[in-house]
Amino acid sequence: MTITVTLNGKRITDDVAPDLLLYDWLRQKGCLSVKCGCETTNCGLCTVHVDGKPTLSCAMLAVRADKKTVTTLEGLQEEAIEFGGFMADEGAEQCGFCNPGFIMNVLAMKEEPDVYTWTDRQIKEYLEGNLCRCTGYAGHLRAIRRYLAARQEGMK
Amino acid sequence: MFTAGNYVVAKSLEEAYQLNQKKTAGILGGMLWMRTGKRRYSTLIDLSALGLDGIKETENELVIGAMVPLRELETNETLRTYYGDAFLEAVRHIVGTQFRHMATVGGSLFGRYGFSDVATIFLALDCTVELYHAGEVPIETFLAQKPDRDVLVAVHLKKTPCKVCYQSQRITETDFPVLTCAVSRQESGWVFAIGARPSIAKRIENTLPYAPTAEEIAAFVAHADETLSFDSNMRGSEEYRRHLTRVFVRRAIGQLMEETR
Helix, strand or coil, X not given: CEEEEEECCEEEEEECCCCXXXXXXXXXXXXXXXXXXXXXXXXXXXXXXXXCEEEEHHHCEHHHHCCCEEXXXXXXXXHXXXXXXXXXXXXXXXXXXXXXXXXXXXXXXXXXXXXXXXXXXXXXXXXXXXXXXXXXXXHHHHHHHHHHHHHHHHHC | CCEEEEEEECCCHHHHHHHHCCCCCEEECCCCCHHHCCCEEEEEEECCCCCCCCEEECCCEEEEECCCEHHHHHHCHXXXXXXXXXXXXXXXXXXXXXXXXXXXXXXXXXXXXXXXXXXXXXXXXXXXXXXCCCEEEEHHHHHHCCCCCCCEEEEEEECCCEXXXXXXXXXXXXXXXXXXXXXXXXXXXXXXXXXXXXXXXXXXXXXXXXXXXXXXXXHHHHHHHHHCCCCCECCECHHHHHHHHHHHHHHHHHHHHHXXX
């Protein structure tokens, strides 16, 4: 089946099998930040943005991405480096395995209305679908708090 | 992961229905539960081009399309106006934000999953399920039926004034629930739905007056325990589920009486 996808700003037309997962297709296209961690749609490691919404690419068929805009970490390098810096400062990058999916979901979260007024609980709930095998989410939360504060400061 | 020979974006409900009459065909909802299976589908049917992904308000009801994602139930302002935080509370524990952007109302209901928070909340409300072939059927009738080859089009929520309380118990935050409980209080009386028993949600036959006394509440809690069936699984025992039901029903009655005081 033929699909046309805008992947990281580039329009791509391709022939895909009807049961090919978006995750597999993205890796075929060189987006190696996208990984499959759990196979049960629980860990969030494969998170990409589809038309701006955080989406589990391990649970979406590539054919369903037809005529859509898909963004992976490779397409958001500037923003990822910015937030990644806050994670590193707080020691939250740890082993790094979950970082691509986690960063993609944080970058989606920052577009939510009123995110700058969110409580810690709201942030944690938004990110519940991202599991870190090193655990210790305290550093992640500190990094997000500092990142949001810096962004808000930059808006003034 | 399943495999598939063909994929069709249906252009009409009639086309989707006809394609789905073949037993080896399957309709794609959010695909999240389906993805964990190993079935071979001859044709996957996608309803996403049929405009079923919105919540429409009419004079008497809210029409929730089958392809509305759970995240929309969580954040939709119209639902919040009529039902407070009940829908948010019902779906916020389901895996994660990305998952809820994908999982659909239709997929959650059509599978009649025992663990379904979505089935529990709708069962406590005045609503019907619109099927393409069978037409509108009451939600309790729909949930009691085995899945067939029909196509779920929408859920029709009547704008019956009510207060709703939703509770669930989980071993860990985003796990399947051990028990779910949704209660609504309408002028015509109370509606109680208990899910994750661990089988599909069921209503408790209501014997509670609109403004019950403490004795009537105690009698109803005992009645709920006696009339519903429960079972054990790896998440909890039958006895634990009975205990949770007594606690949740009592709490919900107290909360809703307080809210409407």
